[in-house]
Amino acid sequence: MLMRVRNLTRQTELGASIEVADKGKTRNKGLLGRKGLDPGSGLWIVPCEAVHTFWMQFPIDLVYLDRNLRIRKLRSSVGPWRMSACMAAHSVIELAPGAIRDSKTEPGDVVELSPADAKSTED
16 A cells, blocks of 8 residues: 655645555565665655665665654665664654655654545645
């Protein structure tokens, strides 16, 4: 299933085509093996409080969320061979570089996740 992620606080979109990794196999693989992410795409890993970019071939933006979908931590353009964690997080969204900047997302903002084919009340 693909999800749409909107920043409710800023009324902006973080991603329109976000895959869900909520099972062991998909959570462990993450984005490994991919050459990059298209703008608007990404991966929501749940549950998750830490990620690594070992063996990755491209940088990613990281959005750490608590159980209430409030942003606890942001990391922009995390390159290959790095680690990042947020012990207060329940999940993390991995996005194409620039997604955080382009959506003007800040720590403390609240996001909404909905099926990608669902229309927002803002549309």
